[in-house]
Amino acid sequence: MKILTRYVLKEYSRLLAFILLALASVYSLILFFEVLDDALEHKAPLKSVLYYLLYSQPRVIKEMLPLTFFFATLAYLISSNKNFEVVALKALGIKVYKVLVPMTILAGVVGITMVFWNLNLVPWGISKSTEVRRIEIKKERKALHMRYTDIWVKHGDTTCFIHFFDERKQVFRKVRCIWFQEGKIWSLAMASRAQWKEGKWQLVNPTVLIIEEGTIKEETPPLLPLPLDITPQSLLEQKKEPWEMTYRELRDYIEAMEEEGYSVPHLKEELYQRMAMAFSPLILVLLVFPLAVRPPREGGWKAILYSMAALIIYWGANSLLTLMGRGGWVPPLLAALITPLGASGAALWFLKKKEG
Secondary structure (H helix, E strand, C coil): CCHHHHHHHHHHHHHHHHHHHHHHHHHHHHHHHHHHHHHHHCCCCHHHHHHHHHHHHHHHHHHHHHHHHHHHHHHHHHHHHHCCHHHHHHHCCCCCHHHHHHHHHHHHHHHHHHHHHHHHHHHHHHHHHHHHHHHHHCCCCCCCCECCEEEEEEECCEEEEEEEEECCCCEEEEEEEEEEECCEEEEEEEEEEEEEECCEEEEECCEEEEEECCEEEEECCCEEEECCCCCHHHHHHCECCHHHCCHHHHHHHHHHHHHCCCCCHHHHHHHHHHHHHCCHHHHHHHHHHHHHCCCHHHCCHHHHHHHHHHHHHHHHHHHHHHHHHHCCCCCHHHHHHHHHHHHHHHHHHHHHHHHC
16 A cells, blocks of 8 residues: 555544544434433433434434545645645645545445445334334333334234235235134135225135145135234334335335335435435545645635535535435436436546646
């Protein structure tokens, strides 16, 4: 590893660690005081508050990491300009972008890691922290906190596997149920759907297999009641929100909704944004670098002003396109990619122009 690369990585990593720790601590402190009122009101133990903060950390890191790279890049370059490091590099005939290379490599590696982090750890953490706050801190009734696909439900001697709950039509899709008697399978039933009727779930045109004395008897009744203690209303109340679903849960939910003929641009936008936002650190490094490398005589105020303006424009454009993608005005994948690709392209063009 070259001396310059090693030096930049060392100093830049120190800044990243310090700023991430500071930002995450401030955010965690805000969350602590936010949940403290509920904890005091319901006399919840301190342990529950600490669990809430622990499960919130994936979300804290996800939201603070882009700002960490933004401020670390800005601070490093302002310090370098002040110490005439950039001038020294130019005097030695070394292109300034050589400093950018280790920064982008580090940001790129972090971005790749954050794809898995955003798709799985963050929604898991949000789901767990929501459950802790609702049940352990607010003392609400414990209930299912569930997705709408691949649901296992057990009540008494009956166990059912439900592929999908259609909340709009209030029906179960692709249902398979098993009845047990004295620990042994007594009967099985399969149906393409189950409907909520007269206060209970009923399989519609099921195929029922009854096991009696080693023989199997098949029946096809028009309706078969299911002894399940969940209602459509309870399912609606305990549904996982899209941002609480892991990648697999959200993907399966999207596929199931589309099989039913529903258009779900808001769900697709949620999925694509998680992946696109994982690379925000890299994009912000590319965006800040050409704006923050300035002559020492200008001081750091212009670098801060221009970088902050770029950050506001970037987040504003991304938020606007996200809303348009969720509303179906722009294809979700395109809405997730326009801002990061546009910002990266503009930053590289500006850097090239500045380097001559």
